[in-house]
Amino acid sequence: MNQAAVIIDVQGLVKRFGPHTVVDGVSLTVRQGEVFGFLGPNGAGKTTTIRMLCGLLTPDGGSGTCLGFDVIRGSRQIKPQVGYMAQRFSLYEDLTVEENLNFIAAMYGVPQRRQAVAETAERLELEPYRQHLARNLSGGWKQRLALASCLIHRPKLLLLDEPTAGVDPKARREFWDRVHQLTAEGITALISTHYMDEAERCHRLAYIAAGRLLAEGTVEEVVERQGLTTWAVTGGDLHELTRRLQGLPGVEQVVAFGNSLHVSGRDAAALGRSIEPFRVAPHQWRQVATSLEEVFISLMSGEGGAS
Amino acid sequence: MRSSWFSPARLWAMVVKEFVQMRRDRLTFGMMIGIPLLQLIIFGYAINSDPKHLPTAVLVTEQSPFARRILAAMQTSDYFRVTTVARSEAQIERLLAEGRVQFVVSVPAEFSRRLVRGQRPQVLLEADATDPAAVGNAVFALGTLVNQALERDLAGPLVRLRAGPGPVEVIVHRRYNPEGLTQYNIVPGLMGVVLTMTMVVITSLAVTRERERGTMENLLTTPVRPLEVMLGKLLPYILVGYVQMALIVLAARYLFRVPEVGSLVLLFAVSLLFIAANLMVGITFSTVAQNQLQAVQMSFLFFLPSILLSGFMFPFRGMPDWAQTIGSALPLTHYLRLVRGILLKGNGLAQCWPELWPIALFMLVMMTVALKRYRQTID
Numbered sequence: 001m002n003q004a005a006v007i008i009d010v011q012g013l014v015k016r017f018g019p020h021t022v023v024d025g026v027s028l029t030v031r032q033g034e035v036f037g038f039l040g041p042n043g044a045g046k047t048t049t050i051r052m053l054c055g056l057l058t059p060d061g062g063s064g065t066c067l068g069f070d071v072i073r074g075s076r077q078i079k080p081q082v083g084y085m086a087q088r089f090s091l092y093e094d095l096t097v098e099e100n101l102n103f104i105a106a107m108y109g110v111p112q113r114r115q116a117v118a119e120t121a122e123r124l125e126l127e128p129y130r131q132h133l134a135r136n137l138s139g140g141w142k143q144r145l146a147l148a149s150c151l152i153h154r155p156k157l158l159l160l161d162e163p164t165a166g167v168d169p170k171a172r173r174e175f176w177d178r179v180h181q182l183t184a185e186g187i188t189a190l191i192s193t194h195y196m197d198e199a200e201r202c203h204r205l206a207y208i209a210a211g212r213l214l215a216e217g218t219v220e221e222v223v224e225r226q227g228l229t230t231w232a233v234t235g236g237d238l239h240e241l242t243r244r245l246q247g248l249p250g251v252e253q254v255v256a257f258g259n260s261l262h263v264s265g266r267d268a269a270a271l272g273r274s275i276e277p278f279r280v281a282p283h284q285w286r287q288v289a290t291s292l293e294e295v296f297i298s299l300m301s302g303e304g305g306a307s
Numbered sequence: 308m309r310s311s312w313f314s315p316a317r318l319w320a321m322v323v324k325e326f327v328q329m330r331r332d333r334l335t336f337g338m339m340i341g342i343p344l345l346q347l348i349i350f351g352y353a354i355n356s357d358p359k360h361l362p363t364a365v366l367v368t369e370q371s372p373f374a375r376r377i378l379a380a381m382q383t384s385d386y387f388r389v390t391t392v393a394r395s396e397a398q399i400e401r402l403l404a405e406g407r408v409q410f411v412v413s414v415p416a417e418f419s420r421r422l423v424r425g426q427r428p429q430v431l432l433e434a435d436a437t438d439p440a441a442v443g444n445a446v447f448a449l450g451t452l453v454n455q456a457l458e459r460d461l462a463g464p465l466v467r468l469r470a471g472p473g474p475v476e477v478i479v480h481r482r483y484n485p486e487g488l489t490q491y492n493i494v495p496g497l498m499g500v501v502l503t504m505t506m507v508v509i510t511s512l513a514v515t516r517e518r519e520r521g522t523m524e525n526l527l528t529t530p531v532r533p534l535e536v537m538l539g540k541l542l543p544y545i546l547v548g549y550v551q552m553a554l555i556v557l558a559a560r561y562l563f564r565v566p567e568v569g570s571l572v573l574l575f576a577v578s579l580l581f582i583a584a585n586l587m588v589g590i591t592f593s594t595v596a597q598n599q600l601q602a603v604q605m606s607f608l609f610f611l612p613s614i615l616l617s618g619f620m621f622p623f624r625g626m627p628d629w630a631q632t633i634g635s636a637l638p639l640t641h642y643l644r645l646v647r648g649i650l651l652k653g654n655g656l657a658q659c660w661p662e663l664w665p666i667a668l669f670m671l672v673m674m675t676v677a678l679k680r681y682r683q684t685i686d
């Protein structure tokens with residue numbers, strides 16, 4: 001559907017740690033200029049997959065290309081064009097913001113280093129903190145510094161592993177605005193996250209659990225493929241209603257959203273029959289669009305089956 | 308933005324980064340200066356000071372004014388403290404073996420008669436030289452002591468005996484340790500010990516710390532090459548090693564008054580190889596250790612045989628063959644000989660060669676292991 005160049009194109013990536021297969025046949029296609037969301041529960045294998053893409057881990061199986069180079073043998077060619085942000089802050093805590101940026105710029109052999117450092121610091125509004133030790137920065141500013149260090153060598157691909165964990169909502173929004181700005185300039189970004197609102201800001205996303213890819217596509221595609229029907233209920237004793245709905249045929253999820261209750265399931269007919277007896281006052285029923293969150297919970301609880 | 312095989316700019320950035328981190332890490336920085344000072348004090352003063360009042364047994368087989376005079380003189384001297392007047396050879400043998408006395412002084416039978424006849428009778432000093440430092444000065448002291456003590460008695464017709472080499476000949480038997488190391492050996496040797504200890508620990512920590520703190524993950528995603536990382540970790544610490552050496556050379560000169568016969572320039576030049584060898588050991592350890600604690604433990608595992616089997620603690624020739632074999636593989640063994648050779652004997656580069664190539668070989672082996680083991684990935 002998209003004519004842009006393919007930046008990441010891997011098939012059947014496998015990674016084992018001892019007896020555990022942590023990534024089990026993951027295939028991804030990411031095109032230039034995309035913001036690609038990477039989702040999945042804790043321990044799903046997101047970090048491991050990202051590390052394989054940037055050459056930090058050697059895959060035990062699978063093949064493919066990243067920026068046109070072989071993911072297994074071409075990591076020396078891939079590295080200079082990738083900006084990787086680890087899940088854990090991995091710059092030097094005992095260096096200042098400026099020293100860190102300078103060091104990373106030198107590692108990438110950035111020309112006119114001083115200028116590049118100054119520009120990057122300015123772009124991310126890090127200037128007031130230039131002389132601060134990274135150790136003393138707050139979480140949000142550390143994240144900004146980490147992002148700055150990913151951008152300083154003008155990479156073509158950003159691999160960001162949970163970049164907004166522990167960052168306040170305003171800073172998160174700014175971060176995503178910045179990412180979209182960058183992709184508009186032609187950079188590609190693969191970002192792992194646990195936040196639904198962030199997932200919804202991705203052009204496309206992939207969902208993995210226990211090392212397997214369970215869903216991939218645009219938000220709409222992912223939602224649609226899961227085929228969930230969702231009803232919202234308001235009014236009346238919703239606690240009591242929850243208790244009574246649970247376990248009925250066709251009712252797969254009953255989740256409270258503030259003052260309303262979302263009831264969903266894939267078998268629309270069975271769901272309809274099960275809720276029929278409760279469609280009386282004071283409850284008010286309304287069919288709504290299924291959200292990504294319901295899709296992921298459905299996937300996570302294993303009822304999603306194969307994608 | 309090419310990623311060449313070796314980039315001096317990247318290496319330089321690594322070196323600068325290490326220096327900045329070193330400066331900010333007060334504890335490690337303190338350790339670099341503190342360890343040499345501490346060891347100098349411990350080995351130089353506490354252990355190796357010129358000991359006095361050492362327990363001494365006396366075996367006198369004749370009762371004579373001369374023998375009594377010698378005994379009295381020894382009791383008033385600084386070096387000897389007469390604890391036992393022994394009666395038999397067997398008894399002194401036991402006292403020495405059990406380490407209860409440091410010295411046994413024997414005045415043989417017929418001492419007086421031979422003295423009066425001008426036959427230069429012998430006084431035998433047997434020393435427990437397992438602690439050679441403890442023996443050195445006392446041995447020198449005894450000769451003067453005995454002869455001075457007797458001088459007063461040698462009056463009248465005996466005055467003629469005062470001339471010449473002295474009326475009595477003092478024979479010294481260094482027991483257990485024929486090499487008889489003196490304290491001059493210790494302070495130059497300390498240079499090697501301090502360097503071994505700090506260089507290995509510091510570098511193994513410097514690399515392991517990167518892994519433990521997660522910064523290695525970031526470093527490995529950059530195009531930096533293993534050799535650049537490795538040299539970047541080596542160069543700053545070579546400088547630290549030189550600072551430590553300078554400290555010890557100054558202490559040797561001004562505090563311990565160790566003679567400096569050879570060339571300091573040569574000493575610093577050959578030390579480069581030794582420092583590099585130890586740094587490579589540290590880096591090799593860091594490629595194996597999972598965390599900083601393990602790195603320290605492994606460094607200790609290397610340090611112990613180095614200090615015990617190199618000839619620093621015990622005379623090398625006094626060790627059993629297997630220990631000598633292990634010792635010969637360790638760089639410290641050769642470095643000790645180099646330092647002592649240069650400082651005390653004034654050796655030149657030619658005489659250093661037999662000790663230089665084993666260190667070089669050791670370093671090359673370590674470097675190969677380190678480069679082989681250095682992982683460009685984190686699995």
Ligand SMILES: Nc1ncnc2c1ncn2[C@@H]1O[C@H](COP(=O)(O)OP(=O)(O)OP(=O)(O)O)[C@@H](O)[C@H]1O
Nearest residue numbers: 017022040041042043044045046047048049087686
């Ligand atoms: N070096 C390793 N050795 C052994 N097991 C590992 C290693 N790294 C990761 N694992 C295991 O692999 C699994 C996947 O880990 P991974 O970090 O990729 O998950 P994740 O999706 O990033 O999770 P999270 O959302 O919590 O960050 C986990 O069970 C983890 O314990």
Ligand SMILES: [Mg+2]
Nearest residue numbers: 046047087161
């Ligand atoms: Mg993770």
